[in-house]
Amino acid sequence: MNSSSPKSRDGFTSSLGVIAATLGSAIGLGNIWKFPSLTGLNGGAAFLILYVVCTLLVGLPVMIAELAIGRRAKANAITSFQKLAPKQAWWLIGAAGVLSAFLIMAFYSEVAGWVFAYIFKAATGALATTDPKALGQAFGDLIADPVQSLIWQWLVLILVSGILIAGVSKGIESLEKKLMPALFALLLVVIVRSLTLPGAGQGLEFLFKPDFSKVTGATILAAMGLSFFKLSVGMGTMITYGSYFRDDQNIPSTAIRVMLGDVLVSILAGIAIFPAVFSFGFKPDAGPALLFITIPAVFNSIPLGGLFVVVFFVLGAIAATGAMLSIVEVPVAFLNEQLGWSRKKATIATSIALAVVGSTAALSNSALANTKFFDKTFFDLYDFASSNVLLPVGGLAICLFVGWRWGGQEFARELTNRESLGNIRVARLFFGLLKFVTPILVFVVLLNGLGIIKL
Ligand code: TRP
Numbered sequence: 263m264n265s266s267s268p269k270s271r272d273g274f275t276s277s278l279g280v281i282a283a284t285l286g287s288a289i290g291l292g293n294i295w296k297f298p299s300l301t302g303l304n305g306g307a308a309f310l311i312l313y314v315v316c317t318l319l320v321g322l323p324v325m326i327a328e329l330a331i332g333r334r335a336k337a338n339a340i341t342s343f344q345k346l347a348p349k350q351a352w353w354l355i356g357a358a359g360v361l362s363a364f365l366i367m368a369f370y371s372e373v374a375g376w377v378f379a380y381i382f383k384a385a386t387g388a389l390a391t392t393d394p395k396a397l398g399q400a401f402g403d404l405i406a407d408p409v410q411s412l413i414w415q416w417l418v419l420i421l422v423s424g425i426l427i428a429g430v431s432k433g434i435e436s437l438e439k440k441l442m443p444a445l446f447a448l449l450l451v452v453i454v455r456s457l458t459l460p461g462a463g464q465g466l467e468f469l470f471k472p473d474f475s476k477v478t479g480a481t482i483l484a485a486m487g488l489s490f491f492k493l494s495v496g497m498g499t500m501i502t503y504g505s506y507f508r509d510d511q512n513i514p515s516t517a518i519r520v521m522l523g524d525v526l527v528s529i530l531a532g533i534a535i536f537p538a539v540f541s542f543g544f545k546p547d548a549g550p551a552l553l554f555i556t557i558p559a560v561f562n563s564i565p566l567g568g569l570f571v572v573v574f575f576v577l578g579a580i581a582a583t584g585a586m587l588s589i590v591e592v593p594v595a596f597l598n599e600q601l602g603w604s605r606k607k608a609t610i611a612t613s614i615a616l617a618v619v620g621s622t623a624a625l626s627n628s629a630l631a632n633t634k635f636f637d638k639t640f641f642d643l644y645d646f647a648s649s650n651v652l653l654p655v656g657g658l659a660i661c662l663f664v665g666w667r668w669g670g671q672e673f674a675r676e677l678t679n680r681e682s683l684g685n686i687r688v689a690r691l692f693f694g695l696l697k698f699v700t701p702i703l704v705f706v707v708l709l710n711g712l713g714i715i716k717l
Contacts, residue, residue: 271336271505272429272430272431272506273430273431273505273506273507273508274430274431274435274506274507274508275431275435275508277508277511278439279431279435279436279438279439280506280507280508280511280516281516281519281520282435282438282439282441282442283434283435283438283503283506283584283588284500284503284516284520285438285442285519285520285523285524285584286434286438286441286442286584286585286587286588287494287499287500287503287584287585287587287588288492288493288494288520288521288523288524288585289442289445289523289524289527289581289584289585290370290581290582290584290585290586291370291373291374291377291578291581291582291585292488292491292492292528292585293492293524293527293528293531293581294531294535294553294577294578294581295373295550295552295553295578296488296491297313297488297492297528297531297532298531298532298535298536298552298553299548299549299550299552299553300484300485300488301313301469301532301536301546302536302539302545302546302547302548302549302552303546303547303549304476304477304481304484304485305473305475305476305477305481306468306469306470306471306472306473306536306546307468307469307470307471307472307473308472308473308474308476308477308481309477309481309484309485310469310470310472310529310532311472312477312481312482312485312486313485313488313489313528314525315485316482316485316486316488316489316707317489317492317493317521317525319695319699319700319703320486320489320490320657320700320703320704321489321490321492321493321495321521322493322517322518322521323661323692323695323696323699323700324490324493324495324496324500324657324660324661324696324700325493325494325495325500325517325520325521326513326514326517326677326692326696327660327661327663327664327673327692327696328495328498328499328500328501328504328660329500329501329503329504329507329513329516329517330504330513330664330673330676330677331343331346331501331504331660331663331664331668332500332501332502332503332504332505332506332507333504333505333507333509333511333513333676334346334672334676335501335505336505337505337599338356338498338501338502338505338592338595338596338598338599338600339355339356339359339360339497339498339499339501339502339592339595339596340353340356340357340359340360340498340596340600341353341356341596341599341600342356342501342505343355343356343663346668346672347663347667347668350667352659352663352667355498355656355659355660355663356498356501356596358497358652358655358656358659359496359497359498359499359501359592359656360497360498360592360593360596361652362496362497362498362648362652362653362656363497363498363499363589363590363592363593364593364615364616364619365619365644365647365648365652366497366589366644366648367586367589367590367616367619367620368616368619368620368622368623368640368641368644369620369623369641369644369645369648370582370585370586370589371415371418371419371422371586371616371620371623372411372414372415372620372623372624372626372641373550373582374415374418374579374582374583374586375411375414375415375417375418375624376401376404376405376414376554377575377578377579377582378414378417378418378575378579379404379410379414380554380558380571380575380578381572381575381576381579383400383404384558384568384571384572384575385568385572387568388400389558389562389568389571390562390568391558391562392542392559392562392563393559394542394543394544394555394559397554397555397558397559398551398555401551401554401555405627405628406627406628406631407628408624408625408628408629411624411625411627411628412621412624412625415617415620415621415624416617418582418586419613419616419617419620420613421583422583422586422587422590422613423590423609423610423612423613425437425583425587426587426590426591426594426605426609427605427606427609429605430506430591433587434587434588434591437584438584438587441580441583441584442584444580445527445577445580445581446527448573448574448576448577448580449527449530449531449534449577450530451570451573452534452570452573452574452577453530453533453534455560455561455564455570456533456534456535456537456538456560457533457537459537459538459541459560460541461537461540461541462537462540462541463537464537464540464541465533465535465536465537465538465539465540465541466533466536466537468536468540468546469529469532469533469536479707479710479711479713479716479717480711482707482710482711483650483654483707483708483710483711483712484649484650484711486654486703486704486707486708486711487649487650487653487654488649490649490653490654490657491648491649491653492524492525492528493520493521493524494585494588494589495653495656495657495660496652496653496654496655496656496657496660497592497652497653497656498592498656499588499589499591499592502588502591502592502595503588503591505595509679510679512679512683512685513676513677514677514685514688514689514692515685527581534574535552535553535556535557538556538557538559538560539552539556541560542556542559542560542563544556544559553578557571557574557575558571561574590609590612590613590616593608593612594608594609594612595608597611597612622640623640623641623644625640626639626640626641626642627639627641650708650711650712651708651712654704654707654708655708657700657704658701658704658705658708661696661697661700661701661704662701664693664696664697665693665696665697665698665701666697670690670693670697673689673692673693673696674686674689674690674693677689677692
């Protein structure tokens with residue numbers, strides 16, 4: 263292990279900074295793009311309830327486990343396991359996480375590219391219509407254009423690299439401290455407009471009145487996958503961020519606050535989007551295109567609406583950026599610490615690799631539209647495989663590591679800040695979940711959702 267602990271390791275400098283950066287990782291396209299489209303596809307409120315249950319029993323415990331591992335080891339996702347379980351194969355969890363980071367970023371950076379593109383399209387009046395057909399066409403044209411797809415993706419990668427090169431405290435933390443409050447403020451503006459639309463009530467009913475008749479094994483797996491994706495767990499992001507936490511940071515209370523903030527933003531995004539969907543006579547199950555068609559349609563129907571469209575996509579861009587910083591930080595921290603590369607070199611190398619892998623997702627609606635595996639384009643494959651396979655498997659492995667290898671004593675020591683916090687019962691509760699409940703749930707939901715067992 264060379265240079266695995268540089269003289270003074272960069273990290274988050276204040277408690278507020280920790281919350282802003284961690285919340286910045288959790289809140290992302292998952293809230294405004296994935297959550298509404300999955301909720302719409304899976305029948306509304308019933309899906310929302312499943313998702314919240316999965317968040318409490320699966321996402322949150324795994325998040326706490328990852329933060330604890332990272333802070334104890336004070337290292338990147340791979341080295342952390344090598345430190346806590348020397349000479350054993352557990353580091354493979356971290357290695358799998360680094361690979362997952364590439365697959366997630368491949369499609370994530372593309373959707374982020376569309377969001378950035380929409381800021382400019384809205385600002386230049388290119389989306390100034392309320393006609394769903396015309397908006398559908400505009401979105402279709404964008405994603406089917408290989409040149410625009412690649413360029414927007416690369417611009418996103420360059421932006422993220424620039425922030426990462428600035429560092430953990432000077433880049434990620436200081437930026438997120440400014441962006442998170444802005445995001446909440448912008449979201450509130452959008453919601454007020456959406457709730458005052460005629461027919462808003464129908465959208466709220468869809469979001470809050472459950473109909474369990476549409477729930478299948480695949481629905482439950484999608485809800486669980488979303489709970490991993492939302493809290494950025496199952497691939498080492500929270501291990502890496504945990505390694506930047508200060509020793510006096512209260513891990514469980516930070517995780518709970520981030521979880522609550524994140525669920526709140528998803529629900530608020532649902533409140534912003536579904537009333538609009540129904541008010542304009544769209545179908546809620548439009549899938550990934552939902553966001554890019556409904557939002558312009560809604561706002562363009564009011565005076566100064568074009569401005570609201572710009573506001574909404576700026577909000578999306580803020581959310582996506584914080585999340586991407588945390589995904590790309592996983593390989594960057596590894597290359598930086600384990601191989602001793604400078605942050606700059608590590609970030610540039612990672613971004614170039616991301617551009618290569620990402621291009622297969624960017625071209626999934628044009629040049630590679632007919633290249634399919636398991637009946638899915640690269641884009642859909644990365645999206646499906648990461649949330650529904652890689653993150654759950656990674657999360658399961660983390661549960662097994664904490665529950666059966668690292669052990670309750672060490673885990674509790676980390677959660678109680680060496681018995682100084684008086685929260686030993688919280689630590690015991692989460693340890694019990696991680697040892698028995700979460701792994702079994704993940705295992706069963708995974709096999710059932712993939713059709714390997716039938717319940
Ligand atoms: N949580 C982010 C979102 O909802 C995405 C994200 C960031 C992520 N880091 C991650 C997903 C790590 C999985 C793993 O948009």
